[in-house]
Amino acid sequence: MNKQRPTLADVARVAGVSRATASRAINGEYGTSEESRDRVRAVAARLGFEPNAVARALATGRGSAGRRERIEILIVDDDPDAMSAKPFYGRVLTGAMRAVGDRDIAVEVRQVARPPALDDNVPFGRLLVNVAGEAGAAYARQGRTIALGRSAPGVTYVAPDNEGGGFQAAAHLVNTGRKRIGAVFGPQTPCAQERKAGFLRVTTGAARAVVSVDGDFTRATAYAAAKELLAREPLLDAVFAACDVTAMGVLRALREAGRRVPEDVAVVGFDGSTLAEAADLSSVYMPVEEEAASAVRHLLDPALPRPGRLPTSLTVRSSS
Structure with missing residues (x-):
């Protein structure tokens, strides 16, 4: 036989x-x-x-039915204009595509207002953006998962040094003599709260007058927040914006109030995006493309060393 x-x-x-x-x-x-x-x-x-x-x-990355393996980039953001208004997401996609290279793997971007329920259509790997708590943990239990920024205990993540970047921005404003400092911080996400913590480490220790408003990384909210800061502190001479999109709203409010940048008010953003370059905005640069590429490389080969924190650096331009 x-x-x-x-x-x-x-x-x-x-x-x-x-x-x-x-x-x-x-x-x-x-x-x-x-x-x-x-x-x-x-x-x-x-x-x-x-x-x-x-x-x-x-x-070749195709299943028995001819379907391609795919990596899903799951973005939770309830702003309907997020994909076009926030350069961060385009940079994430650029980094992911670089990591995939010429492999025959599909990269699928999915933006939702809240984390969707689990289903049987499990991708080869899932990259989480703005997904925290039990939702992130549930995805990780279902299959290969990595997050941009802290998500939930046990979920592997890669992130920039947000706290260090916030510290750099505050130190720059304090060291250039600004005394009445305002800030438009971000939402209750880990990355935004880390930036806030780093910023306050300097400004609180320097006993500078800091007025702040929490925002949501949108231009409209930042515009309203900056107007509120000016009402509370008319002699405001510096503003930290927790992302470059936020900084655009701040600049508009300052311009309408007749406040000159940087002569009257210095402005520093966070991201180092093309928006910062176009507006000649001082901004903390974070290597988003490398962050996303590192995450996707780890999805493709989980045996690689766990990615960690990537360094940030302040680029000073004419706004400060």
Whole structure:
């Protein structure tokens, strides 16, 4: 009687990995570590396993029905204009595409007002943006997941040094002699709160008069917030905006109030986006593209070292 041909399940069992991992190790160039690929391929050779056409299809990133593997970028933002109004998201997509390169993997962007319920349509990997708490943890339990910024305990994340960036912005304003400092901070997200904490470390310690308003990273809210700051502190001589989009609203309010920038009021933003360059705005630069690329590389190969904090740097321009 002829011995039954070994199956992919046999290879996976002997190698001590899942069937999906065994398939990717034998046929693919992403999704497994070099150590796993070597071990699985050695077991396959020892057992005499030969991949079939379905397995080879998986190597190209396509399932048995011809569907491509995909990485989902899940963005939670209730601003309907977020994708066009906030350069941050375009930079995230740019970094993700760089990491995917010429692999035949789809990158899918999904913007929602609140985290959607889990379903059976699980992507190869999921990149979370503005997803915190139990929602982030639930996605992580379902499959490969990484977040931009802190999400939930146990969820791997990559983030810029937000607190350090806030510290740099405040130190610049204090060191250039500004004494009546205002701030339009961000929403109750980890990244925004880190920027706020870093900023207040300097301004509180320097005993400067700080007036602040919490915003939501939109231009309209920032405009209203800046008007409120001016009403509360008419001699305001500096404003920190927690993102560059926020800074655009602040600049509009200052212009309408007849306050000159930087002669009367210095303004510093946060992101280092093309908005900052176009407006000649001093801004804390964060390497968003590298942040997203690092996250996607980790999705493709979880054996890579866990990504951590990326450095930020203040670029001083004519606004301060």
